[in-house]
Amino acid sequence: xxxxxxxxxxxxxxxxxxxxxxxxxxxxxxxxxxxxxxxxxxxxxxxxxxxxxxxxxxxxxxxxxxxxxxxxxxxxxxxxxxxxxxxxxxxxxxxxxxxxxxxxxxxxxxxxxxxxxxxxxxxxxxxxxxxxxx
Numbered sequence: 001x002x003x004x005x006x007x008x009x010x011x012x013x014x015x016x017x018x019x020x021x022x023x024x025x026x027x028x029x030x031x032x033x034x035x036x037x038x039x040x041x042x043x044x045x046x047x048x049x050x051x052x053x054x055x056x057x058x059x060x061x062x063x064x065x066x067x068x069x070x071x072x073x074x075x076x077x078x079x080x081x082x083x084x085x086x087x088x089x090x091x092x093x094x095x096x097x098x099x100x101x102x103x104x105x106x107x108x109x110x111x112x113x114x115x116x117x118x119x120x121x122x123x124x125x126x127x128x129x130x131x132x133x134x
Contacts (some may be wrong), residue, residue, distance in 0.1 A: 041114035045079040057105035061097030073102040081120035102129035
């Protein structure tokens with residue numbers, strides 16, 4: 001189990017780095033100064049209460065339910081020094097309203113801030129949000 005979580009962390013780290021490189025290559029920046037957000041930190045931000053704290057904010061879109069749409073949406077969250085999500089965007093989506101629902105849920109969640117050498121820092125955090133019908 002531990003090896004699986006390390007692999008997931010490594011994949012999310014690489015995904016975040018690729019998004020950062022892509023943004024730098026295309027010279028796109030968000031209004032709030034995307035360049036101020038680190039791609040990683042010694043201690044990465046985490047949702048307070050775990051991923052379940054984000055899942056509780058998700059409203060499964062009706063169109064996705066009707067079409068049995070399931071899958072994983074990857075969201076890049078911009079977490080400030082206080083642990084607030086100041087913005088979020090879809091890195092890889094599945095459509096059907098799930099992308100928007102994932103972004104809204106991430107924006108509502110609170111996080112523990114990222115830290116470098118004990119100091120809170122702004123960090124970009126890639127989050128996989130699972131949409132699964134039971």
